[in-house]
Amino acid sequence: MTNVPVEGIAIPDVAHPEPQNNWRKYFSFSTDHKVIGIQYLVTSFIFFLIGGLLSMVIRAELITPQSDLIDRTLYNSMFTMHGTIMIFLWIFPSLVGLANYLVPLMIGARDMAFPRLNAAAFWMVPVFGILLMTSYFLPAGTAQAGWWSYPPVSTQNPTDSIITGEFVWLLAVAISGVSSIMGAVNFVTTIVRMRAPGMTFFRMPAYVWTVFSAQIIQLAALPALTAGAIMLLFDVAAGTAFFNPDKGGNPVLYQHFFWFYSHPAVYVMVLPIFGVFSEIFPVYSRKPLFGYRVVAVSSLLITTVSVLVWVHHMYASNTPGWMRMLFMATTMLVAVPTGIKVFAWVATIWKGKLRLDTPMLFCLGALIMFVFAGITGVMLASVPIDIHVNNTYFVVGHFHYIVYGTITMGMFAAIYHWFPKMTGRMYYEGLGKLHFILAFIGVNLNFFPMHPLGLQGMLRRVSSYEPEYAFWNVVASIGAFLLGMSTIPFILNMVGAWVQGKPAPDNPWRAIGLEWLVSSPPPVENFEELPIVVSGPYGYGKSDPLVENAAALKEGQAV
Amino acid sequence: MDSSLSTEKPDVAIAPPHAAHAHEEDHAGNSMFGFIVFLLSESVIFLSFFAGYILVKTTTPNWLPAGVSGLEVSKPAINTVVLVASSFVAYFAERALKKNNLLGFRLLWLLTMAMGIYFLVGQAIEWSELEFGFSDSVFGGMFYLLTGFHGLHVLIGVLLMGIMLAKSFVPNNYVGGHVGVDATSLFWHFVDVIWIVLFTLIYIWQ
Numbered sequence: 001m002t003n004v005p006v007e008g009i010a011i012p013d014v015a016h017p018e019p020q021n022n023w024r025k026y027f028s029f030s031t032d033h034k035v036i037g038i039q040y041l042v043t044s045f046i047f048f049l050i051g052g053l054l055s056m057v058i059r060a061e062l063i064t065p066q067s068d069l070i071d072r073t074l075y076n077s078m079f080t081m082h083g084t085i086m087i088f089l090w091i092f093p094s095l096v097g098l099a100n101y102l103v104p105l106m107i108g109a110r111d112m113a114f115p116r117l118n119a120a121a122f123w124m125v126p127v128f129g130i131l132l133m134t135s136y137f138l139p140a141g142t143a144q145a146g147w148w149s150y151p152p153v154s155t156q157n158p159t160d161s162i163i164t165g166e167f168v169w170l171l172a173v174a175i176s177g178v179s180s181i182m183g184a185v186n187f188v189t190t191i192v193r194m195r196a197p198g199m200t201f202f203r204m205p206a207y208v209w210t211v212f213s214a215q216i217i218q219l220a221a222l223p224a225l226t227a228g229a230i231m232l233l234f235d236v237a238a239g240t241a242f243f244n245p246d247k248g249g250n251p252v253l254y255q256h257f258f259w260f261y262s263h264p265a266v267y268v269m270v271l272p273i274f275g276v277f278s279e280i281f282p283v284y285s286r287k288p289l290f291g292y293r294v295v296a297v298s299s300l301l302i303t304t305v306s307v308l309v310w311v312h313h314m315y316a317s318n319t320p321g322w323m324r325m326l327f328m329a330t331t332m333l334v335a336v337p338t339g340i341k342v343f344a345w346v347a348t349i350w351k352g353k354l355r356l357d358t359p360m361l362f363c364l365g366a367l368i369m370f371v372f373a374g375i376t377g378v379m380l381a382s383v384p385i386d387i388h389v390n391n392t393y394f395v396v397g398h399f400h401y402i403v404y405g406t407i408t409m410g411m412f413a414a415i416y417h418w419f420p421k422m423t424g425r426m427y428y429e430g431l432g433k434l435h436f437i438l439a440f441i442g443v444n445l446n447f448f449p450m451h452p453l454g455l456q457g458m459l460r461r462v463s464s465y466e467p468e469y470a471f472w473n474v475v476a477s478i479g480a481f482l483l484g485m486s487t488i489p490f491i492l493n494m495v496g497a498w499v500q501g502k503p504a505p506d507n508p509w510r511a512i513g514l515e516w517l518v519s520s521p522p523p524v525e526n527f528e529e530l531p532i533v534v535s536g537p538y539g540y541g542k543s544d545p546l547v548e549n550a551a552a553l554k555e556g557q558a559v
Numbered sequence: 560m561d562s563s564l565s566t567e568k569p570d571v572a573i574a575p576p577h578a579a580h581a582h583e584e585d586h587a588g589n590s591m592f593g594f595i596v597f598l599l600s601e602s603v604i605f606l607s608f609f610a611g612y613i614l615v616k617t618t619t620p621n622w623l624p625a626g627v628s629g630l631e632v633s634k635p636a637i638n639t640v641v642l643v644a645s646s647f648v649a650y651f652a653e654r655a656l657k658k659n660n661l662l663g664f665r666l667l668w669l670l671t672m673a674m675g676i677y678f679l680v681g682q683a684i685e686w687s688e689l690e691f692g693f694s695d696s697v698f699g700g701m702f703y704l705l706t707g708f709h710g711l712h713v714l715i716g717v718l719l720m721g722i723m724l725a726k727s728f729v730p731n732n733y734v735g736g737h738v739g740v741d742a743t744s745l746f747w748h749f750v751d752v753i754w755i756v757l758f759t760l761i762y763i764w765q
Contacts, residue, residue: 113589181600189593193585219600227607231704240693240700242611248619248697253611260607 029123031115032524033104036122038422040097041415043125047089048408050133052484054082059446059480062473067464075463076144077136077165083147084132084169087269088176091407093125095272096183098414099211101422103187105515106205108196108533110525113189117182124179128172135168143169146461148258151243151251155235170233177226184218187211196514198533198548205513205537206295210275213299214268221264221307228257252317259310267306270402271299273410274341277363280417281345283511284360285352288538290344298337305334315383316390324383331381335374342371357509358432362413365440369405373398376451394454400447404483409439412490419494420508424520425501431493438486445479512539512546517553528555587738594742598749605753608708612701612760624696631685632762638681639758642713645674646751653744656737661727664740668724671747675717682710702761709757712750719743 025035026042058078061069070078100118104111112118135142142165145154154166191212195204204212231242232254241247243254282289289295311319311327345367354360376398379385389395412435419427449472454460458469465473507516514531515522529552535544547553616622623629652667686706691699723743726732 114593181597184600185593185597188596189589193589193592219596220603223600223603224607227604227611230708231611231700234693234700234704238694240704241695241697242615242700242704244697247695248615248621249700250615250618250697253614256614257607257611 029119031111031119033100033112033115033118034422034522034526036118037097037099037101039122040093040100040125043122043129044090044093044097047085047129048094049487051082051085051090052487054078054085056480056484058082059477061463062465063477065465065467065470065473070463072463073141073144076461077142079461080143080146080169081132084143084173085129086403087147087265088173089125089129089132091269091403091411092176092180094411095214095269095407096121096180098276098411098418099187099272102418102515103190103208103211104194105518105522105526106208106513107191107194108199108514108527108531109190109194110527110530112186113194114186118186121179121182121186124175124182128175128179131168131175132172135165138163138165138168141165148255148262149232150258151232151235151254154232155243157236164236166236167233170229170236174226174229174233177222177229180218180222184215184222187215188219191215196527196531196533199531200533202293202296203533203536204296205275206278206289206292206299207272207275209296210271210278210299213303214271216300216303217264217268217271217306221261223261224257225261228254228261231257252314255314255317256310259313260307263310263313264303264306266399266402267302269407271302273366273407273414274299276410276414276417277345277367278341279513280359280363280413281348282538282540283417283509284355284357284363285349286355286540287348287352288540288542290347291340292536292538295341295344298340301337302334305330305337309334312381312386315386328381328383332378335378338374342367342374357416358427358429358436359413359417361433361436362409362416362439365436366406366409366413369401369409369443373401373406376401389454391459392454393450393458393460396460397447397450397454400450401443405443405447409443412436412439415494417509418515419497420504421515421520421522423498423501424504425497426504426508427493427497427501431489431496435486435489435493438482438489442479442483442486446476446483447479449473449476449479513537514546514553517547517550519554523555527553529553587736590738591742594745598746602749602753605708605756608705609756609760612705615697615701619697622698624691624698627691627698629765630702630762634681634685635758635762638678638685639754641674641681642678642751642754645671645678646748648674649744649747653740656733656740665724665727668720668727672717672720672724675713675720675747679710679713679717682706705757705761709750709753712753716743716747716750719746 025032026039028035030036030039057070058075061067061075061078067075100112100122103109132142138161140157140159140161143149143154145166149166149169157164157166191204191208231240234240235243235249241249243249243251245251278289278295309327309331311323312331315324315327349364356364376394380389380395380398416427416432419425453469453472453476456469458465504520506518506520508520509516514533517531518526529549531546531550531553532548533546534548535546537546539546648667649671652664652671655661655663655667686703691702693699693703720743723740726739
C-alpha cells in the first residue's frame with residue numbers, strides 16, 4: 001500500500017481491531033457485509049471475464065459461415081457455459097454483492113440480519129464456480145444442452161460416462177440455488193427488521209425497494225427450478241422417467257419448472273439495476289426522483305406479475321391457444337410498471353442540472369438500451385411474432401440488450417458511483433469515459449445485428465450458417481471484440497485507482513443517502529450511533545436534513 | 560409527493576434513540592422471521608412437485624405401470640394418524656417448556672421424536688414391499704420422489720429435535736428464549752401439513 005495521507009478517515013481504523021486497509025480480509029471468512037459485498041463483486045467479475053472469453057471464441061467461430069474454428073461439440077459446450085457463467089456466476093452474484101454492500105448502509109443497519117449465513121452464502125459461489133469449471137476436465141466435456149438444459153437433449157449420454165457434464169452442471173446450479181435462497185432470506189429479514197429508527201418503508205431508497213422485490217421473487221420462484229433440477233438430476237443419474245415420454249414422462253413439464261423460475265429470474269436480475277438508475281439519476285440531475293412512491297411500489301407490482309408470465313417462453317411448446325392468449329396478455333402487462341419507471345427516470349432527468357460523469361453516462365446508455373430491449377420484448381410477447389422468431393438470433397439480441405446493455409452497463413454505473421465509498425479512492429474519470437464509449441459502441445455493434453439476423457431466420461446455437469447471413473455476423477463479431485477490449489480500461493481504472501487513486505471524501509457526488517454520511521470506506525459496523533431518519537430520500541433542491549444525528553454517525557467526528 | 564413525505568416527520572418523535580438498540584438486538588426475532596420466510600420458500604418446492612404430480616397424473620395415458628393395481632391405503636393411514644398426532648405432542652412439549660416444566664418438555668419432545676421415527680420406519684417397510692421401482696415409470700418416480708423428499712424432511716425434523724433435546728441439558732440454555740425449539744416445532748407442523756396434502760394426492764386420489 002502506498003502511504004497516501006488520508007485526512008480524518010484514518011482515525012476510525014485505530015479504534016477497531018480489524019484494520020480497514022488490510023487486503024487479507026477479502027480472502028477470509030469475514031462476516032462484515034461490506035467485505036462480503038466486495039468479495040462477491042470481485043469473484044463474479046473474474047467469472048465475467050471467463051464468460052466473456054468464451055463469448056469471443058463463439059463470435060470468432062461465427063465470423064465465417066463455415067464451422068471451421070472449433071469442434072461442434074466444443075461449440076455447444078461454449079455457449080452452454082457462456083450462458084451459465086454469465087447468469088449464475090456474474091449477474092446474480094455481482095448484484096447480490098452490490099446489495100450486500102449497500103442495503104445495510106442505506107437502511108441504517110450495522111450489518112445484515114445473519115452475518116454468518118451471509119458469509120456462507122458467498123463462499124458457495126467460488127465452490128460451485130470451480131465445480132462448474134472442473135466439468136471441462138471430464139472425458140465427455142461440460143454440459144452442452146444450453147443454459148436451460150431442456151430434456152431430452154440434456155438427458156442424453158452418448159459417451160455413457162458415469163459423471164456427465166450435465167450432472168456437474170445440475171449440481172452447480174443446485175448449490176447456486178441454495179446460496180441464493182440463503183441470501184434472499186437474509187435480505188428480506190434485514191430489510192423488514194433491521195431498518196434504522198425513522199426509516200419507514202416509504203423512506204427507503206428506491207434501490208432497497210428493488211432489492212426487496214427481487215429477493216421476494218427468489219424466495220417464491222427459485223424453488224420451482226430446484227424441483228425441476230432435482231427431477232432432471234434423477235433422470236440423468238438414476239434413469240427415472242419424469243421427463244422421458246417413453247415411460248410416461250413429460251418433457252414440457254421441465255420447461256414449466258424452468259421458466260416458472262427463469263423468467264422471474266430476469267426481474268431478479270434487472271430490478272436492482274432499476275434501483276441503481278433510481279439512485280444515480282437524481283444525484284447527477286440534482287433533482288428528486290420523480291414519483292418516488294409509485295416507482296417504489298411498481299417494483300412490487302413487477303414482482304407480482306412476474307410469476308404469471310412464464311409460458312411466453314413456451315408458445316412453440318405445443319401450448320394450447322387459450323394459454324398463449326392468456327400469457328401474451330400478462331406478459332404485455334409487465335410493460336406497465338416498467339413503463340412507469342422509465343417515465344419517472346426521464347422526468348427526473350428532464351430539465352435537471354446534468355453532470356455527465358461516468359456513472360451517469362453508463363446509466364443514460366443503459367436506459368436507452370433498456371428502452372430498445374423493452375420494445376423488442378413486447379414484440380416477443382406477441383404470439384405471432386414470437387412464433388416467427390422463436391429460437392432465432394432475434395431472441396438472443398433482445399436478451400443481450402437486457403443482460404449486457406441494461407444490467408451489465410447498470411452494474412458498471414453502480415461500481416463507478418459507489419467505488420469512492422467502497423475503497424476510499426477516486427477512480428480516473430478519463431478511463432471511465434473511455435470505458436463507456438467503447439462499451440456503448442461495442443454493445444450496439446455486437447447485439448443490434450442479431451435482430452435483423454433473427455428476423456431473416458438465423459437460428460441460435462448454430463456454429464455454421466448460410467452465407468447470406470455473413471455481413472451482420474461479421475459486424476456482430478467486431479462488436480464483440482470491441483466489447484471485450486472495453487473491459488481493459490475498466491480493469492486498469494479499478495486496480496490503479498484502488499492502489500494509488502486520489503483519496504475520496506465522504507460524499508464526492510454531493511449525494512443524499514445514509515451511506516454518504518459515513519466515512520469512505522465506512523468502518524466495521526458502519527455507524528457509531530444508529531441514524532435517526534427524519535425525511536424521505538432524494539431531498540435534492542431542498543434543505544431538509546436526512547437524519548437528526550448526522551454528527552454522531554461517524555466515530556472520531558469530534559476530533 | 561414530496562410534500563406528503565415531509566408530513567411524515569412527526570412520527571420520529573415516537574421512536575426514542577434507545578429504541579435503535581432494542582430493535583437491533585432482537586436476534587431471536589430475526590431468526591424466527593428468517594426461518595418463517597425460509598419455510599414459505601421451501602413450501603414452493605413441494606407445491607412445484609404437487610403441481611408436476613397433478614399434471615403428469617392427469618395427462619399420462621397409462622398412469623399405473625403394468626401389474627400395479629394401486630397403493631395400499633390402510634397402513635399409510637395409520638402412519639398419517641401418528642404423524643398428525645405427533646404435531647399435537649410437539650405443541651404440548653413447547654407449552655411445557657414455556658411453563659418451565661423442563662422434564663415434561665423432554666418427555667413430550669422425546670415422544671414426538673419417537674412418533675417421527677415410527678413414521679419413517681413405517682414408510683421404509685412400505686417401500687420395501689412395493690412391486691414397482693423408482694425408474695420403472697413416471698408413476699414410480701413421482702411416488703418415490705414425493706414420499707422420499709417428504710421423508711427426508713421428517714428425518715431432518717427428527718435430527719433437529721435430537722439437537723434441541725441435547726441442548727436442553729446445557730445449563731442456562733433457555734436464558735435468551737427458546738427460538739430453536741419454536742423453530743423446530745414450526746418445522747414439524749410444516750412437515751405435517753405437507754404430508755396431509757401429499758397423502759391426499761397420492762393415496763386417496765388414486
